[in-house]
Amino acid sequence: MPLLTLDALSLAYGMHPLLDKASMTMDAGERVCLLGRNGEGKSTLLRIVSGEVVPDGGVVRLDDGAVLSVLPQTLPVQDSRTAYDVVSGAFPETGELLAEFNRLSQMADEKSMNELMKVQERLEALDGWSLDQKVRTILQNYSIEPEQTLDTLSGGWQRRVLLARALVTDPDVLLLDEPTNHLDVPAIAWLEEALVQFRGAILFVSHDRAFIRRMATRVIELDRGQLVSFAATYDKYLELKEKALEEEERQNALFDKRLKQEEAWIRQGIKARRTRNMGRVRALKAMREERRKRIDRGGTASFSVEDAERSGKLVVEAKGAGFAYNPSQPIVTGMDMTVLRGDKIGLVGENGTGKTTLVRLLLGALEPTEGKIRLGTNLQVAYFDQLRDALDLERNALDNLSEGREFIEINGQSKHVLGYLQEFLFTPERARSPVSVFSGGERARLMLAKLFSKPANVLVLDEPTNDLDVETLELLEARLVEFAGTVIVISHDREFLDNVVTDTVFLDGSGKVREFVGGYSDWRRQGGTFPSEKLDRSRRTEKGPTRTQEPENAKGKKNKSAKLSYKHKLELEQLPKQIESLEGQISTLESAIGDPGFYSGDPDEISETLEKLSDTQNQLDSLMERWMDLEEQASQ
Template identity: 60%
Template structure:
């Protein structure tokens, strides 16, 4: 068995923020456990200078969640935490002399341990992180639970902070808050992450675990990518030269009797050494092979919402006044703070929920494959093979019968890992298994709820490419900013007040259009309720208008700088652009039909001419929209 770490050397200096990269299963979490002392190395040593404090933010959320935030953070000081908890309990329930005596003993021990100082430190950190000390963990979202765990790590004032996939379960404001908190941290940080935007923002150095070797790459993530490409190309050339020379020596040793009689013993020994070196070579593991099972085309319309909304109660609707059309082939990214209604929006569009106001019309021939954020579709007690096969030996993928074991190998499962219970798999392996299960189902609509959690960068990039090439419809809920930039044709932002706002492009385009999350905005002055200002302002028109440039249209500040005629034209342009886009999409669909050019020449030329004309009109409309927007804002 190959070692996970082979002669690894690592030194971390105070103030560094070091990103640990590597494919799933390479041993990144194992390295973190070596640093914490949870594991002992088979060879060599791991040393932390005496008096240095190491804290960690684990990858998994705690199983025991009936504790308050205060109790969780107090666990950072085991004895003191238990005493503080006991003192608080007795102070609330003491009713006799025995209780008072116990309380006295607890108080004396706390004073001996400077326990009240720790109590103050715990409450100060909770206040800094805006966490209610009495909030029970099981009532908090995944993002807030991560925040409590980070408070537990930071309350010890560590010299080295270890983070294992810290952005999992966090929405974008929480990720950016984490980036800010870590930027102010004076100690060293060693973190494992596959969130490329987070790595770009945080890392001052990259270390990579690849085939047992640990390599340090000075500089930021962009410099690492350039240097890594060059290093891989150099390695490929060196190996090719080595293999050429080895093949030459193998031919020499197999020559006839005369050659063997006179062969040089030194050369023979050199050949034996080369053979040994070749046997020890560790090849890079292959890339996952993701192939989407196509169910045939759905109807052109996927869903159309008209003044639609949904509310669990009448006080605050999750979705309100939604006007939106989803068409076949759209690639939609859905963003918003945790609890803003993203999953509810998906269920409304796909028919799992019916609107409590307005109406939603849905299309035909829809085959939906759903990637579950909580991995609920995997049975933890069954093996990876059993979860995928469901009693079958083969699966059908794009008209081809594939053996389940061979199909799992496409997703980097060895036969041994395929026979492993899901509860024993890493987070990355579970994500890949769910992708394998998802893509073995015929689908023309892919719905992915946080698909990037736990996936390594190579698999992420392959998934991005497959989603872009997929002919059907893709709806993605994600907090991975770079993933959305690469996949989404437009972004739906839920402002948390019922509004749904659409912007053409990915996350960065939404930002450029002025997009902000409620947590990033100042409270509205003079508002008795203290509610934040509308997060969609400046990103698009009213709730959920079809993908078209609508920033500031007919509602924005500066609209009064236009005459009534130009203002009316600016308000009408988004609908004109949407109509043109829809017609162009229809014409492109006609032209791409296999038998299009088998029609008579007049019909072909008429269609191509209309397509050219519509595209020219769209370009003119977009230019006019930009011109009027500049007039309005200038």
């Protein structure tokens, strides 16, 4: 029996149907990615599954006794609760009592002690101490300090606390809505690892293609109110989807041709006043109704970038430049960099390392506190803000874009504002709707429409990929590659960086700025790592010396960079074969999982195969890390 069943769900807002008798099932151990265009209703579907939204029709069924949990899309604002209070809040009454017990235990007055005893008695009656142990165990496993307040944590650590809250109840089904938004790459990598180890079923919405490739065992697409399942990995889904669209277009073309022939026949029958075949007339009426009910697939975004006059060959030059709000904590120091016309630069770094500050420094919005920065000539900059602050939520899309204009000049062509918005998939009706009712993806498209409606030869994009559907994202990549001017982009989307940028600039958080040729993967191949990754690695090796390690005080005067021992050399030689063997096993398992009939088999075998894939992937990750460590030692 399926763990989760959606049966004939229907939901419409006004005349716009989001769900039209949509159905799907999900089994234990599956990690299902829900894809679809912006505005199709993916987030709404998750809210229906979680019980937040009641559909117009249809049923959501969870297996008897199954527990469902949700990782929220938005992070809390100004939340002063401790991590312990947030996680324990997953157990409504008991969580409140545990939080109250923690608060009272830090007070010493008599009144507090009396209240503490009452709380303790109630906790014992509810078996609250076993839940307290579960909360503290998961916080320890995720390296979260229980007394740390949420408003002092970065977005990545807040997401970690919220995931701990979602998983502390041991759920059977976990719902995730754009979990990687606003997370830096190390936080995304940590999230991937934590979710791969989760044994329950996951239904998630994401447009991060690298995340989907790592996570999804099956893809379900929400398309024109229907849920279509593809029992395949993400890359295989792309192939199957393209073939399905081609077949749909072929069938529609045949139907339309036949309908046209029948319409011609009925008109000829009237003209000649001949007796008509009433069966054929009824069939024609049925065909007309079928064509009327057909929901055509929406158009594809087709925007272009408004080019300004070319800037000078030199865009910006920095020599020994730096910036600091506090002299003892420089954000950028000793930076030497030259940006030329046509460069596509990606800024990479953990959250809080100063990427936005660096952009403002390079574009002259901030004066350097050390060194010099020289700007080129004829710079016209267009800026994409990740917070969408340039949008007035109370005004509609038309007013946000037009700013009093009826026509817009795009590369010498005059376009009506409504026509221009249609290139970004806004119908005239939607263009007149207030921005406050737009989805995150629609707001991102409107921001792009505003950005590209103004002449520019320097584009600055701060997290442009958040909320964009894959089709729009791929078109944006193509336009940025074609753009003759300069592009500076801040992004944690690994695939987007690989597809767009020619140079990667890395900020390590200490003020150092280093430049590498190529995209994100090229930076990784050149030895690029994040400080938090090194910290995690050092924490894993701080558990004390192993049998192959000498304690530091026993090394005497040995050189720390001594060559590998014979045993380690032998291990280093054998590791590539072991890694290759594991990669072969993973490939075989992924092929089996990608088979269309995989999930119709024995549930125990399905669970065992998925668990084996996860375990093998973990073994591969461990061997890869060990190989990198030994290679580093050998090169010293």
